[in-house]
Amino acid sequence: MPFLSLKFNLQKRVKLAQGLWMLYWLAVIVGIILFSLGIFFKIELRKRSEIMDNNESHLVPNLLILVGMLSCGLNAFGGKLCHDSLDPQKFSKMKPMLRPYMLLCCGFNALLLLLVLLCFLMQFAVYLTLAEGLKNAIRFYKDTDTPGRCFMKRTLDMTQIEFRCCGNNNFRDWFEVQWISNRYLDMSNDVVKDRVLSNVEGKYLMDSVPFSCCNPGSPRPCIQHHLTNNSAHYDYDHRTEELNIWNRGCRQAVFSYYSGIMNSIGALLIFTMVLEAGDMAGLKYLSTALETMADPENPECESEGWLLEKGFKETLADLLSKVKTFGRANQVEEGGASPDVAAT
Amino acid sequence: MAVGKITFTKTEREKLAEVLWLLNWISVVTGAILFGLGLFLKIEIQKWQEVMSEQGILYVPHMLITTGLAACGINYLGSKICLDCADTNKFLRWKLVMMPYIVCTFFFTACVLAGALMCYSIRSQLEEALYLGLRNTMRFYKDTDTPGRCYLKKTLDLLQIQFQCCGNTDYRDWFQIQWISSRYLDMTNSAVVDRVRSNVEGKYLMDSVPFSCCSTLSSRPCIQHNLSNPGAHAHYDEQSQQLNLWRRGCQQALLDHYTGTMQSIGLTVLLIWLFELLVLTGVRYLQTAMENVIRLGDPDSESEGWILENSLAETACYNFSIIKSLGKCYQVDDDPNINVPTAAADQEAPSAQVQVNVTS
Numbered sequence: 001m002p003f004l005s006l007k008f009n010l011q012k013r014v015k016l017a018q019g020l021w022m023l024y025w026l027a028v029i030v031g032i033i034l035f036s037l038g039i040f041f042k043i044e045l046r047k048r049s050e051i052m053d054n055n056e057s058h059l060v061p062n063l064l065i066l067v068g069m070l071s072c073g074l075n076a077f078g079g080k081l082c083h084d085s086l087d088p089q090k091f092s093k094m095k096p097m098l099r100p101y102m103l104l105c106c107g108f109n110a111l112l113l114l115l116v117l118l119c120f121l122m123q124f125a126v127y128l129t130l131a132e133g134l135k136n137a138i139r140f141y142k143d144t145d146t147p148g149r150c151f152m153k154r155t156l157d158m159t160q161i162e163f164r165c166c167g168n169n170n171f172r173d174w175f176e177v178q179w180i181s182n183r184y185l186d187m188s189n190d191v192v193k194d195r196v197l198s199n200v201e202g203k204y205l206m207d208s209v210p211f212s213c214c215n216p217g218s219p220r221p222c223i224q225h226h227l228t229n230n231s232a233h234y235d236y237d238h239r240t241e242e243l244n245i246w247n248r249g250c251r252q253a254v255f256s257y258y259s260g261i262m263n264s265i266g267a268l269l270i271f272t273m274v275l276e277a278g279d280m281a282g283l284k285y286l287s288t289a290l291e292t293m294a295d296p297e298n299p300e301c302e303s304e305g306w307l308l309e310k311g312f313k314e315t316l317a318d319l320l321s322k323v324k325t326f327g328r329a330n331q332v333e334e335g336g337a338s339p340d341v342a343a344t
Numbered sequence: 345m346a347v348g349k350i351t352f353t354k355t356e357r358e359k360l361a362e363v364l365w366l367l368n369w370i371s372v373v374t375g376a377i378l379f380g381l382g383l384f385l386k387i388e389i390q391k392w393q394e395v396m397s398e399q400g401i402l403y404v405p406h407m408l409i410t411t412g413l414a415a416c417g418i419n420y421l422g423s424k425i426c427l428d429c430a431d432t433n434k435f436l437r438w439k440l441v442m443m444p445y446i447v448c449t450f451f452f453t454a455c456v457l458a459g460a461l462m463c464y465s466i467r468s469q470l471e472e473a474l475y476l477g478l479r480n481t482m483r484f485y486k487d488t489d490t491p492g493r494c495y496l497k498k499t500l501d502l503l504q505i506q507f508q509c510c511g512n513t514d515y516r517d518w519f520q521i522q523w524i525s526s527r528y529l530d531m532t533n534s535a536v537v538d539r540v541r542s543n544v545e546g547k548y549l550m551d552s553v554p555f556s557c558c559s560t561l562s563s564r565p566c567i568q569h570n571l572s573n574p575g576a577h578a579h580y581d582e583q584s585q586q587l588n589l590w591r592r593g594c595q596q597a598l599l600d601h602y603t604g605t606m607q608s609i610g611l612t613v614l615l616i617w618l619f620e621l622l623v624l625t626g627v628r629y630l631q632t633a634m635e636n637v638i639r640l641g642d643p644d645s646e647s648e649g650w651i652l653e654n655s656l657a658e659t660a661c662y663n664f665s666i667i668k669s670l671g672k673c674y675q676v677d678d679d680p681n682i683n684v685p686t687a688a689a690d691q692e693a694p695s696a697q698v699q700v701n702v703t704s
Contacts, residue, residue: 144563157560161505184564186578211558211566216501219488220528222555234530 002306003315008289009302016289017082020282024079027275028072034272035068037265044261048254050155052126052133060122063115064265067108071272074108077101078279085286088299098287105280112273119266126258130251134168141210142181157212165253166213166246171227173249178203179210209245218243281307346650352633353646360633361430364626368423371623374616375415378456381609382408388605392598394499397476401466404606407459408613414452415620421445422627432643435634442631449624456617463610467603474595478512485554486525501556509597510557510590515571517593522547523554553589562587625651 008016042061049056081101084090137156143149160166167173185192185204196204207228214222223244226232289305308315352360386405393399425445428434481500487493504510511517529536529548540548551572558566567588570576574585633649640647652659 150563153563154560161560180565184578211555211568212560214555216505216556217498219494219497219525221524224555234528 002304003308003310003312005304005306006285006289007302008285008305010300013286013289013303014086016282016286017086020279020286021079021082023275023279023282024075024082027075027272027279028079030268030272030275031068031071031075033068034071034268035065037268038062038064038068041261041265044258048155048159050133050152051137051159051250051254052129053136055133056129057122057125060115060118060262060265063111063118067111067115067269070108070111071276074101074105075279078105078283081283082286085290091290095287095291098283102280102284105276109273109276109280112269112276116266116269116273119262119269123255123259123262126262127251127255130255130258131168134251134254135173138168138173138177138179141177141179144181145183157210159250159254160210160212160246163250163253163257164215164246165248165250166209167249168251169249170247171209171213171245174209174213175205175207178205180204180206213245215243215246220244345655346648347652347655348629349648349650350629351646351648352629354644357630357633357637357647358430360626360630361426364426364429364623364630365423367619367623367626368419368426371419371620372416372423374619375412375419377412378415378613378616379409379412381612382406382412385605385609388602392499392503394496395477395481395503395594395598396470396473397480398473401470401473404459404462404466407455407462408609411452411455411459415456415616418445418449418452419623422449422623426627426630429630429634432634432637436638439635439638442635446624446628446631449620449627453617453620453624456613456620460610460613460617463606463613466606467599470602471595471599474598475512478595478598482512482517482521482523485521485523488525489527501554503594503598504554504556504590507592507594507597507601508559508590509592509594510553511593512595513593515553515557515589515591518553518557519549519551519572522549524548524550557589559587559590564588 038061041064042058045052045056045058045061078101081094081098084094137152140146140149140152141156142153144153182204187193187196192204195206196202199205206225208225209227211222211224214224223233223236223241227245228238230237284307285305288309289303292305293301293303310318382405385408386402389396389399389402389405422445425438425442428438481496484490484493484496485500486497488497526548529540531537531540536548539550540546543549550569552569553571555566555568558568562584564584567577567580567584571589574580628651629649631649632651632653633647636647636649637643637645654662
């Protein structure tokens with residue numbers, strides 16, 4: 001009893017082949033989109049690798065590029081199959097390739113499922129890499145003369161301006177590091193010397209933030225220094241002042257940007273999986289309908305198409321028994337080998 | 345002596361009609377591109393319209409948008425006409441419309457050329473508008489509590505950050521205006537009061553700039569205050585001073601940005617104009633060839649096509665005389681039935697010579 005069988009006449013077969021051809025080419029376009037999304041994501045990760053300690057994982061964009069290329073190739077071949085299927089001569093040439101092609105498509109769908117899971121799980125890795133990377137970026141902000149770190153200041157300033165954020169968790173992270181290099185401090189000044197001596201590590205700490213933390217939307221000119229000292233500025237209360245500098249931390253801001261990209265990629269991958277499953281089902285119907293034609297010479301005859309030759313449970317039982325016999329074949333060989341060993 | 349005379353056989357005419365049909369469809373696409381370019385330019389100008397003193401330069405994108413829409417319509421009609429022109433019978437439907445259509449297309453093509461040339465000539469008007477606009481924006485930078493001006497501070501800060509510029513021509517423009525509102529000045533402080541009294545207009549002037557002038561390329565934290573006194577800062581040498589703030593003025597930055605955009609758009613529009621001219625020439629040849637076929641009477645015969653029937657000078661004279669006679673119809677008429685009073689009217693004219701038509 002075939003699973004989900006349908007009757008086809010010539011018109012229906014032709015319509016199925018045409019519709020399936022269009023679906024396959026739609027899948028090729030989706031494959032191209034996936035490929036370009038993979039490249040876009042890779043470039044975005046590269047652009048900000050400095051604030052992630054050059055440690056970020058490129059697994060998702062690389063897999064996405066591979067999946068895009070595979071999708072283009074497989075679906076273009078599938079489209080060609082559909083195009084040739086209505087010509088009996090070409091169809092008989094292609095018949096032996098159908099089964100391996102369907103297995104390849106199944107494998108491709110499994111790869112898509114794996115990639116969807118990765119898209120959602122790798123966000124944790126991105127979050128942790130960002131936290132670590134930003135902490136180091138803030139520490140090395142002042143080292144504009146150290147090779148390998150000279151552009152950290154520029155990168156962090158541009159990140160804070162672009163993502164409208166300040167510091168790692170919030171702006172107070174800047175109070176805990178010395179972000180002004182000793183080169184630009186007047187060590188002969190008493191005030192400077194006092195401040196440096198006032199903490200254990202000898203760092204010049206202030207309650208100030210860099211200019212890139214300033215919010216252009218503030219109605220008053222930006223207050224960068226003595227942020228926690230209300231009396232240092234006229235009509236200023238640091239507890240109620242919200243518009244002066246950005247309140248969000250850069251970890252949260254940059255993470256929500258990457259999380260948005262990865263979620264959209266995951267949604268597109270789920271759509272691709274559904275499309276591929278539809279393509280596979282359509283191809284199975286088309287191939288079985290063409291194979292079961294009672295009179296191959298007469299194209300007008302009716303035929304039957306199905307998804308599975310036997311019922312769903314029977315096919316599953318068949319598969320399991322095949323796997324078991326595959327395992328048993330190895331055991332019988334071992335049993336046959338040991339008497340030989342015992343004999344010698 | 346016709347201008348650009350070419351002889352067409354029947355198959356050549358049909359091929360010309362097909363090619364022109366395709367070219368007209370491509371022109372519809374280029375018309376849509378023209379529309380898109382005009383829209384893009386309008387959005388770009390409106391993004392920073394607050395720092396321009398007048399929006400006069402909006403006539404350039406408006407011109408491009410209207411010509412783009414006109415291009416789509418005219419070329420769609422043209423493709424329909426050219427498709428029918430392959431057949432002599434169908435051409436008769438369009439016979440009367442063809443000449444006005446070609447005249448319209450000629451004027452429309454001239455508009456496209458005008459649009460392209462406008463893109464190149466906008467620089468001086470833009471320069472003036474930007475200078476005055478930026479000067480006013482800087483003056484109103486502190487007025488974040490005045491309705492109509494509350495967002496000028498945010499706009500100017502974002503402009504300076506995005507275009508990497510400071511002030512109108514130079515960062516020193518900020519030294520000449522009060523950019524900190526009096527709301528945030530402690531008037532009880534004697535230093536503040538001294539500074540306010542030290543100039544005629546009672547403004548609080550400083551040698552400082554807003555934070556948005558700070559350069560991200562500098563290797564040291566930004567120095568915004570006491571800029572005229574390098575000695576006030578530790579190790580503030582010539583090189584640090586060069587990198588500290590953005591050196592370019594915002595007028596120059598915006599001018600470069602808009603001239604660059606408009607030059608690229610102008611170049612594209614010029615290419616579209618050349619294409620439209622080609623299509624117009626083709627349609628003119630097709631029209632004259634088809635008219636001559638009808639005049640000859642035999643649809644399968646060869647016919648001649650031209651751009652102008654007579655030479656350029658003769659056509660110009662002919663058109664000029666048409667325009668003259670249009671004006672003359674309101675003046676003296678040579679009809680003998682009308683009694684026109686002449687200079688010799690006081691002399692009695694023999695009544696027998698004058699026939700007066702009495703209409704009942």
